[in-house]
Amino acid sequence: MAPTRRPSKSKYTADRGIPGAFEGETVTRRRFMTGTAHGAGALATMGFALPALAFAIGPIFNNDTLGWQTVGTPEMFPDDNYIPAVIVIAPGIGEAGNSTVYIRARNASIDTTPPTQFNRWVAISTRCAHLGCPVRWVPASERFICPCHGGVYDLQGVRVGGPPPRPLDRFFTRLHEGFVQVGARYSVNSELRAFSPRDPGEPLDGIGQYLYPSRPSVRV
Amino acid sequence: MPKLPAPPIPPRFLPQPPPPGTQRGRPRTPLEKGAEAGKSAVDWIDERTSLSGGVRWALFRKVPKGTNWFYTLGSATMIAFLNQAVTGVFLAMYYRPDASGGAYESVRYITNDVFLGQFVRGMHKWGSSVMVILVFLHMGRTFFFGAYKYPRELNWVIGVVLLILTMLMSFTGYLLPFDQRSYWATIVGVNINGTGPLIGPYLSDFLRGGPEFSATTLSRFYSIHMLLVPGAIAAMIGAHLYLVAKLGTTAPPWLRAKPDPELVEEQL
Numbered sequence: 001m002a003p004t005r006r007p008s009k010s011k012y013t014a015d016r017g018i019p020g021a022f023e024g025e026t027v028t029r030r031r032f033m034t035g036t037a038h039g040a041g042a043l044a045t046m047g048f049a050l051p052a053l054a055f056a057i058g059p060i061f062n063n064d065t066l067g068w069q070t071v072g073t074p075e076m077f078p079d080d081n082y083i084p085a086v087i088v089i090a091p092g093i094g095e096a097g098n099s100t101v102y103i104r105a106r107n108a109s110i111d112t113t114p115p116t117q118f119n120r121w122v123a124i125s126t127r128c129a130h131l132g133c134p135v136r137w138v139p140a141s142e143r144f145i146c147p148c149h150g151g152v153y154d155l156q157g158v159r160v161g162g163p164p165p166r167p168l169d170r171f172f173t174r175l176h177e178g179f180v181q182v183g184a185r186y187s188v189n190s191e192l193r194a195f196s197p198r199d200p201g202e203p204l205d206g207i208g209q210y211l212y213p214s215r216p217s218v219r220v
Numbered sequence: 221m222p223k224l225p226a227p228p229i230p231p232r233f234l235p236q237p238p239p240p241g242t243q244r245g246r247p248r249t250p251l252e253k254g255a256e257a258g259k260s261a262v263d264w265i266d267e268r269t270s271l272s273g274g275v276r277w278a279l280f281r282k283v284p285k286g287t288n289w290f291y292t293l294g295s296a297t298m299i300a301f302l303n304q305a306v307t308g309v310f311l312a313m314y315y316r317p318d319a320s321g322g323a324y325e326s327v328r329y330i331t332n333d334v335f336l337g338q339f340v341r342g343m344h345k346w347g348s349s350v351m352v353i354l355v356f357l358h359m360g361r362t363f364f365f366g367a368y369k370y371p372r373e374l375n376w377v378i379g380v381v382l383l384i385l386t387m388l389m390s391f392t393g394y395l396l397p398f399d400q401r402s403y404w405a406t407i408v409g410v411n412i413n414g415t416g417p418l419i420g421p422y423l424s425d426f427l428r429g430g431p432e433f434s435a436t437t438l439s440r441f442y443s444i445h446m447l448l449v450p451g452a453i454a455a456m457i458g459a460h461l462y463l464v465a466k467l468g469t470t471a472p473p474w475l476r477a478k479p480d481p482e483l484v485e486e487q488l
Binding site: 057060092094095131133148198199202212214217218 | 321398403407410420426431432
């Protein structure tokens with residue numbers, strides 16, 4: 001036996017015999033009050049939840065550039081060896097906000113990227129491209145070596161061993177009133193093409209640049 | 221299906237007859253007066269909350285035959301969490317989440333100068349490892365005893381959420397001493413999060429509070445470590461315990477289940 005269907009009710013409250021119904025009314029007052037109470041509760045919750053959430057994720061969209069930092073004079077930097085210099089990457093927290101940069105003059109015999117006013121010196125970041133440990137330049141072997149997981153890079157900062165997925169990051173450099181200055185960070189792929197800075201562990205070859213998009217906080 | 225009998229009320233909670241040889245109107249001893257004051261205080265609360273029923277429901281449960289010491293691993297994990305919560309509250313009285321040197325200095329002060337500071341910090345530090353080990357032992361017990369099966373799957377899922385939250389506590393707490401090990405381990409940990417495709421880079425920015433490790437990072441980790449995750453863990457433990465009391469515990473797998481003959485239909 002097929003289940004009997006309940007007779008369909010009219011959508012008008014007046015036809016359903018609800019006391020005090022208005023002409024043409026389709027929503028009962030009980031239903032209206034329930035909806036109003038739920039809506040007011042949702043609105044009040046949004047009132048504190050949305051600003052708090054935006055407050056927490058705000059730094060993702062905040063782009064504070066630190067500007068150019070003087071690291072020395074042109075004669076300090078040879079073109080066949082790196083000289084370390086300390087720059088600030090996070091201001092206001094003392095030594096914890098400093099980082100080392102290795103700098104040498106551009107050498108036309110090994111630096112094949114076209115010369116511009118921003119690459120007359122090659123400034124290599126010490127942030128290992130694997131997971132961010134500090135690499136060290138070893139002049140005897142002409143290699144950057146990472147102490148954490150054994151990443152090894154050559155004179156150009158290109159990976160020659162270990163787990164790093166891309167070369168070491170670089171910084172823009174310029175000559176300003178007789179001083180060498182270091183500017184914004186940028187990442188490079190294995191052909192030394194420049195990209196907006198990526199965090200360590202993110203490859204930039206092939207599909208990598210699309211799987212790991214640049215972030216609004218450090219886009220250059 | 222017949223209704224199972226309610227668990228019996230232990231005799232000591234039943235009203236006691238007056239001891240033999242005493243008569244009504246005898247002056248009560250101070251001990252009896254104290255006991256009655258305590259009883260009336262409990263009764264006052266119970267009359268207004270009806271809590272005693274819930275307490276009896278949660279505590280005076282039947283447990284299956286064969287229940288053994290392995291069944292205490294969950295309670296041990298909870299005690300480890302309570303240890304972390306209590307010692308953490310007191311460590312927070314001295315700790316300063318200041319990335320320009322204040323954090324390390326405050327931890328050094330706790331360790332070297334505060335009375336029992338090294339002991340309480342040690343309880344928190346070693347207790348965290350104990351908690352992680354106990355979580356895994358408890359999880360292993362549940363797995364190997366088959367206690368995750370119907371109808372307890374949801375409690376397994378809640379347990380996995382608790383495991384993830386515990387790991388998050390370990391990750392965020394590791395930064396707080398702010399020495400070289402903390403700093404570089406956090407750099408590496410945040411960058412591992414960043415290797416997730418598509419959302420990884422934004423997750424790193426969220427964790428650091430910006431593109432570089434800065435003052436915000438430490439206060440962010442501190443807030444997650446002592447406010448956000450402990451609250452979530454406490455709520456999840458509440459749900460976990462509710463389901464344990466609601467569903468009961470399982471017998472160990474080496475015991476053959478012998479159902480009550482009254483509850484089984486006669487086999488022909």
